[in-house]
Amino acid sequence: MNERSPLDVSAIAAMSADAAMTASAADFMRKSIAHRYSYNFSWLGVPVIQYPQDLMALQELIWADRPDLIIETGVAHGGSAVFFASMLELLGAGTVLAIDIEIRRHNRAAIEAHPLAKRIVLVEGSSTEATVVAAAAARARSAHSVMVVLDSNHTHEHVARELDLYSPFVKRGGHIAVLDTIVEHLPGPHADRPWGPGNSPGSAVDAFLAKNDRFAVDTALSDKLLITVAPGGYLRCVKD
Numbered sequence: 001m002n003e004r005s006p007l008d009v010s011a012i013a014a015m016s017a018d019a020a021m022t023a024s025a026a027d028f029m030r031k032s033i034a035h036r037y038s039y040n041f042s043w044l045g046v047p048v049i050q051y052p053q054d055l056m057a058l059q060e061l062i063w064a065d066r067p068d069l070i071i072e073t074g075v076a077h078g079g080s081a082v083f084f085a086s087m088l089e090l091l092g093a094g095t096v097l098a099i100d101i102e103i104r105r106h107n108r109a110a111i112e113a114h115p116l117a118k119r120i121v122l123v124e125g126s127s128t129e130a131t132v133v134a135a136a137a138a139r140a141r142s143a144h145s146v147m148v149v150l151d152s153n154h155t156h157e158h159v160a161r162e163l164d165l166y167s168p169f170v171k172r173g174g175h176i177a178v179l180d181t182i183v184e185h186l187p188g189p190h191a192d193r194p195w196g197p198g199n200s201p202g203s204a205v206d207a208f209l210a211k212n213d214r215f216a217v218d219t220a221l222s223d224k225l226l227i228t229v230a231p232g233g234y235l236r237c238v239k240d
Contacts, residue, residue: 007224016223025226029182038229041079044086046110048079053227054179055083057234060221061175062087062147068094069143071136071169073127073162074152074179075100078111078120084149085119097136099123100152127152128161140169151179154195159204167208167215170237175218178205181233205233214239 015021032038038049048055062070062084070084081098088094096119098111103124111120121139125132127150140146146169150162159178170176183195184202197203209215218236225231 007220012224015226022226026185028227029229030186033182033186043079043083044114044116046079046082046114047077048083049076050080050083050179051227051229053225054229057221057225057228057230058083058149058177059087061177061234062091065145065147065174066091067143067145067147067174069097069139069146069169070094070149071097071099071140071146071166072149072151073099073166074150075103075107075111075122077107078114080149080151081111081120081122082114082116085114085116088119089116094119095139096120097123097139099125099127099132099136101126128158128165133165136166137169143169145174146170147174148176149179150176150201154180154183154193154201156195156199156201156204156207159201160207163204163208163212167212167237170215172237172240174237176215176235176237177230178233178235179230181205181231182229185231201233202231205235209235 038051041048041052072081075081075098081096084096098120103122108122111117123132123135148166148170150159167176178201181202183200184197214237215235216238217232218234221234222232
């Protein structure tokens with residue numbers, strides 16, 4: 001469908017061009033990340049570990065695109081999977097394929113006991129492993145519309161590989177959401193993580209867009225969000 005609510009485009013453009021406003025948003029992001037702000041929230045009783053602004057953006061995309069398969073890499077506690085499942089439940093159809101290299105027993109139990117578990121399929125394994133990708137491809141072949149959300153290992157190499165493997169499943173008008181592209185804009189490297197500026201989801205997105213003209217940054221989202229872990233990370237498929 002790709003239909004969104006009417007927006008004041010000129011007001012959004014003015015806001016995104018306001019240097020003081022964008023600097024204030026960037027300052028909030030830096031300080032809130034230091035305080036682990038995204039860990040403060042849950043969705044329908046399950047920790048979600050996302051910024052509310054990004055959940056708002058994702059629901060807009062899901063409602064507009066009407067995917068019947070959402071492939072999510074990175075499960076953690078399962079809040080995002082439950083969020084996606086709740087949106088598909090409202091649409092009346094669809095499955096969340098939630099992939100993680102390790103799904104801890106207590107997290108699996110919480111997800112499988114949730115009222116929306118019927119819409120969630122958990123897959124344990126690396127998102128770039130051949131058998132995992134094959135399982136996703138099998139479901140994508142029978143799906144009318146596929147949305148992909150990448151939120152697992154945040155190194156350039158891993159995200160670049162995910163983009164190469166999962167982008168063919170998305171049809172024109174659909175979206176890939178690459179989360180935590182903000183790592184590219186934060187001080188680094190991170191002592192306890194292998195990623196940082198130049199080795200991040202953001203750098204992987206830049207490399208992907210440089211060689212793949214099927215996708216472009218969805219600026220309608222980028223310009224209005226300001227507070228987001230995914231600046232430039234919402235990608236729309238613009239070609240068959």
